[in-house]
Amino acid sequence: MDVKFIADVHLAKVARYLRLFGFDTLYFSTIDDEELVEFAQNRIVLTKDRALAKRAEKIYLVRSKELKSQLIEILHHFTITSCYPFTRCLVDNTMVQKIAKEAIIDRLPPRIRRDFDAFWICPKCQRIYWHGSHYERMLEMVYEVCGEIRAQAVLEDE
Ligand SMILES: [Zn+2]
Structure with missing residues (x-):
């Protein structure tokens, strides 16, 4: 890209x-x-x-x-x-990295600690990402927008 x-x-x-x-x-x-x-x-x-x-x-x-x-x-x-x-931090545009739960467990709210196992961290601002409720909402937009452009591309190839 x-x-x-x-x-x-x-x-x-x-x-x-x-x-x-x-x-x-x-x-x-x-x-x-x-x-x-x-x-x-x-x-x-x-x-x-x-x-x-x-x-x-x-x-x-x-x-x-x-x-x-x-x-x-x-x-x-x-x-x-x-x-x-x-793949990017929404706040500062940096590529996020996968991080082990143990490494950041002290920073997680109890409910998140209990319910999630996969985490990503922004190396610049240290913000932690997980696939919580925001994720579900955003995923919908990803499906709609990225699905749409992919469908258009396929149509134009034909
Ligand atoms: Zn960041």
Whole structure:
């Protein structure tokens, strides 16, 4: 997966879900357009701002209004047909690593300690991930969006 993104301030949820799907996506809640374009370098800038989209190459204007459609639109536009869900930290975009339960057991709430055995950790912010209730909800989005783009790719191959 070579396409890397940087999302503008208005696309926080899009950025979070692109990370969830495994795509390298930067997001800063306070950055102006100049800085954003400068910072982008080899990344595709995602924006909803038409004026900004006209200003430079490698900027993609997101047209859809609703989150799920925005995600499908972006992945489809860049002909991305595979997702790598739950491989990145949702907070800072770093690749997470599998970690043994014993290594982080002191940090787990009792119920999580009891109910879960598989854990991942972000080496940057030390946040721990497990397949809890958030996971179920997010998995639905993964199935819907990544399933959709895969189905479209298959149709176009025929
Ligand atoms: Zn992190």
